[in-house]
Amino acid sequence: xxxxxxxxxxxxxxxxxxxxxxxxxxxxxxxxxxxxxxxxxxxxxxxxxxxxxxxxxxxxxxxxxxxxxxxxxxxxxxxxxxxxxxxxxxxxxxxxxxxxxxxxxxxxxxxxxxxxxxxxxxxxxxxxxxxxxxxxxxxxxxxxxxxxxxxxxxxxxxxxxxxxxxxxxxxxxxxxxxxxxxxxxxxxxxxxxxxxxxxxxxxxxxxxxxxxxxxxxxxxxxxxxxxxxxxxxxxxxxxxxxxxxxxxxxxxxxxxxxxxxxxxxxxxxxxxxxxxxxxxxxxxxxxxxxxxxxxxxxxxxxxxxxxxxxxxxxx
Amino acid sequence: xxxxxxxxxxxxxxxxxxxxxxxxxxxxxxxxxxxxxxxxxxxxxxxxxxxxxxxxxxxxxxxxxxxxxxxxxxxxxxxxxxxxxxxxxxxxxxxxxxxxxxxxxxxxxxxxxxxxxxxxxxxxxxxxxxxxxxxxxxxxxxxxxxxxxxxxxxxxxxxxxxxxxxxxxxxxxxxxxxxxxxxxxxxxxxxxxxxxxxxxxxxxxxxxxxxxxxxxxxxxxxxxxxxxxxxxxxxxxxxxxxxxxxxxxxxxxxxx
Numbered sequence: 001x002x003x004x005x006x007x008x009x010x011x012x013x014x015x016x017x018x019x020x021x022x023x024x025x026x027x028x029x030x031x032x033x034x035x036x037x038x039x040x041x042x043x044x045x046x047x048x049x050x051x052x053x054x055x056x057x058x059x060x061x062x063x064x065x066x067x068x069x070x071x072x073x074x075x076x077x078x079x080x081x082x083x084x085x086x087x088x089x090x091x092x093x094x095x096x097x098x099x100x101x102x103x104x105x106x107x108x109x110x111x112x113x114x115x116x117x118x119x120x121x122x123x124x125x126x127x128x129x130x131x132x133x134x135x136x137x138x139x140x141x142x143x144x145x146x147x148x149x150x151x152x153x154x155x156x157x158x159x160x161x162x163x164x165x166x167x168x169x170x171x172x173x174x175x176x177x178x179x180x181x182x183x184x185x186x187x188x189x190x191x192x193x194x195x196x197x198x199x200x201x202x203x204x205x206x207x208x209x210x211x212x213x214x215x216x217x218x219x220x221x222x223x224x225x226x227x228x229x230x231x232x233x234x235x236x237x238x239x240x241x242x243x244x245x246x247x248x249x250x251x252x253x254x255x256x257x258x259x260x261x262x263x264x265x266x267x268x269x270x271x272x273x274x275x276x277x278x279x280x281x282x283x284x285x286x287x288x289x290x291x292x293x294x295x296x297x298x299x300x301x302x303x304x305x306x307x308x309x310x311x312x313x314x315x
Numbered sequence: 316x317x318x319x320x321x322x323x324x325x326x327x328x329x330x331x332x333x334x335x336x337x338x339x340x341x342x343x344x345x346x347x348x349x350x351x352x353x354x355x356x357x358x359x360x361x362x363x364x365x366x367x368x369x370x371x372x373x374x375x376x377x378x379x380x381x382x383x384x385x386x387x388x389x390x391x392x393x394x395x396x397x398x399x400x401x402x403x404x405x406x407x408x409x410x411x412x413x414x415x416x417x418x419x420x421x422x423x424x425x426x427x428x429x430x431x432x433x434x435x436x437x438x439x440x441x442x443x444x445x446x447x448x449x450x451x452x453x454x455x456x457x458x459x460x461x462x463x464x465x466x467x468x469x470x471x472x473x474x475x476x477x478x479x480x481x482x483x484x485x486x487x488x489x490x491x492x493x494x495x496x497x498x499x500x501x502x503x504x505x506x507x508x509x510x511x512x513x514x515x516x517x518x519x520x521x522x523x524x525x526x527x528x529x530x531x532x533x534x535x536x537x538x539x540x541x542x543x544x545x546x547x548x549x550x551x552x553x554x555x556x557x558x559x560x561x562x563x564x565x566x567x568x569x570x571x
Contacts, residue, residue: 026542030559033320034409034540046544054554059535061545063393066366068537075544075554220365248365271538272360272368274322274409 003288004295005281007041009240009262010188012124012163014041014096017257017296018281021244021267022047022100022127022167023072028089034274039281040095044242044265045086047100047129049138050108052078056134062200062209067219067246068268069198071212073134074102079115091122098242100167102129103152104137110155117160125163127242128156128187131172131194133216140171140197149178150185157186165242169194170229179233189240189262190233193226219268220246227255231303234260248276250283257284260301320540321346322409328382330400333464335457338398339376341384342406348378350411352418353440354508354531354563357385357410358539359397367393370409372536372558374508376435377442386435412539413562416506416529418444423504423527426450427470428491428517430509434460436531437508438468446470447503448494452487452513456480488516500524505566507531518566530569531562 005016019042025031027046037043055075062069076082090097099116103109109128116123130149132139143149149172156164166182168175168190179190195216200209208214226245234241243261247253248269256264269276284296293299325342333339347357358370371393373385389398400406416436424447429437434451438460441449449470453459455478465472473490474482483490487509495503505528507517514530521528534546534557541559548557549570555561 024538024543026538026540030538030540030542034322055544055547058547059545060547061535061537061543063367063369066368068369070537070543070545072544075547219368248368268368268537271543272370273407274540 001289001292001294003285003293005285007262007296009125010163012096014263016041016281017262017264018277019044019098019242019263019265020270020277021265022129024267024270027076028086031270031274035278037093037095039278042096042098042124042263043090044098044127045082045100046076047074047102047132048076048079048082048112049074049102049104050079050111052076052081053135057211059210062215064198064200064217065221067217067221069200069210069215069217070195071134071210071215074132079112083115083119087119087122096124097122098125098127098165099123100127100129101156102132102135102138106148106151106155109152110159113156113159113162113164117162120162123162125165126156126160127165127167127191128153129167129194131167131169133169133171133195133197133214134212140169143172146173146178146181150181153182153185153187163188165189165191165240167191167194167242169196170225171197175229176232176236179237183237183239189242190237191242191244191265192229192233193222193245196222196225218246220248222246223248223252227259230256230261231259234301247280248272250280250287253280253284254287254299257296257300259303262300320409320412321350322407323347324405325408327400327402327404327406329402330398333386333461334459336388337386337458338389339384339386340397340400341382342408343381344383344408345381347408347410348381348383351375351378351383352411352415353436353443354416355411355413356539356562357383357408358412360407361393361396363407367396369537370539371397372412372539374436374531375411375439377439388432409539413558414560416440416531416563417504420504424502425470426491426494426503426505428452428487428505428507428509428513430487430513431458433507433509433513433531437506438464440506441468441470448473450475450487450490452476452490452509454478486513486516488513488520491517492520495520495524495526500526504528515571518569518571521566528566529563530566532557532564532569533562
């Protein structure tokens with residue numbers, strides 16, 4: 001039985017719902033030796049900023065229970081390098097590209113949006129990163145002022161009608177409230193949940209195990225939180241949602257699909273199993289075959305709220 | 316050049332404590348054993364669960380046809396799990412990763428300066444390529460490699476311990492400086508692996524005597540393939556990834 005995994009997000013048609021979370025799949029072909037990127041539904045790039053960013057000092061990462069903290073700090077070579085050296089790679093690859101962008105001001109968000117609007121042959125959507133926990137300007141601290149979020153989104157919307165997702169996190173404040181506002185500002189969809197700020201202390205130095213006091217927590221540890229927010233946002237607004245936050249295996253991926261996620265962005269799991277995306281893709285297909293689900297849409301959003309399971313539910 | 320990369324389940328051949336500090340783990344992998352060079356590393360998943368979740372990088376210790384070995388110290392949760400693995404258990408390993416130490420040094424004579432956990436890849440190098448000196452520095456006698464692990468090495472092996480319990484008392488860098496002071500430093504090429512503090516001193520001594528060399532630079536890693544940008548190293552040509560652009564860097568490239 002052939003399972004139709006086609007995922008439609010407004011005008012964008014993807015062959016499956018599997019993508020990679022921003023910053024976890026390298027800048028171009030780092031994983032090409034382990035995984036065929038052509039099999040992915042889409043690729044979300046590492047966040048691109050207008051100017052190059054050196055990122056934070058070392059150590060930038062440490063492992064925690066069922067996850068990791070990172071304080072990379074949006075290291076990237078900037079917009080010009082990306083359009084000149086990375087876009088040609090993605091153009092040749094031919095996988096729908098979702099570019100993650102972050103600005104230090106509304107003007108920068110606008111500039112990034114305008115630039116990628118001119119590359120529609122490669123760039124199919126934008127993920128507007130409003131929630132990086134590891135940078136001073138443009139990160140969660142900065143964006144906690146809601147008007148900055150709304151200005152950033154407006155600046156993007158003024159420059160392009162490319163499909164645009166706002167990447168928000170509970171670190172910004174009330175997720176549902178912010179989601180409602182950015183949708184009101186014309187954003188097409190929401191990307192949830194970025195990393196959650198956490199801490200780890202070294203007993204010898206009595207200081208942080210990474211070079212910053214806080215880092216972004218990712219991995220299986222945050223999955224239940226991500227799942228809850230994806231469910232809530234999907235239920236409340238019925239807009240396209242990119243889900244990320246600890247999706248590590250087929251079981252996790254199916255849970256996110258059941259609560260309604262449109263795209264599943266695999267993140268930290270790539271570091272552990274470079275083929276995690278493809279294993280999950282295969283696992284979803286196998287599950288559908290077993291459950292006689294011909295089309296992913298039969299599964300997506302099929303969650304039965306706890307109080308509404310009903311007596312006839314045998315699952 | 317396309318470098319072959321593998322990610323495979325391997326079967327353990329042995330896993331035992333070889334001195335007061337280190338375990339030696341050997342596994343069966345014809346593919347990896349054919350392709351590994353001294354200085355490269357492998358990325359190991361110690362279990363299939365979600366805690367601990369990340370892989371752990373280990374440098375290769377020794378390779379023979381079909382077989383690869385690593386040496387490790389139990390430092391935390393992951394290595395404690397690893398130390399309980401038995402013959403026949405299966406591990407997920409990725410490799411060979413990173414670049415290697417320069418093998419052919421032309422007319423230069425090789426001096427290897429190893430400290431603590433940096434010993435394994437340099438023993439591998441000394442076993443495979445002509446080497447003049449292998450200098451090994453440890454905190455104390457309990458970390459010393461058993462003689463059986465050193466018998467294939469033809470280089471002069473000099474040891475130092477910080478507590479003076481074996482060999483020269485003090486730091487291994489004293490041994491290095493003594494050699495460079497008393498011989499023609501221009502004849503040598505240094506390769507070092509160990510704690511960063513030690514490697515910085517090695518590079519400083521090398522610069523003082525005008526000797527070139529390479530250091531294997533380690534930072535906390537997540538992906539091991541250059542994707543996450545967690546393990547950056549400051550070099551003269553900007554930030555480089557320890558896992559993908561290194562771990563071996565030329566002294567003159569490192570910004571210490």
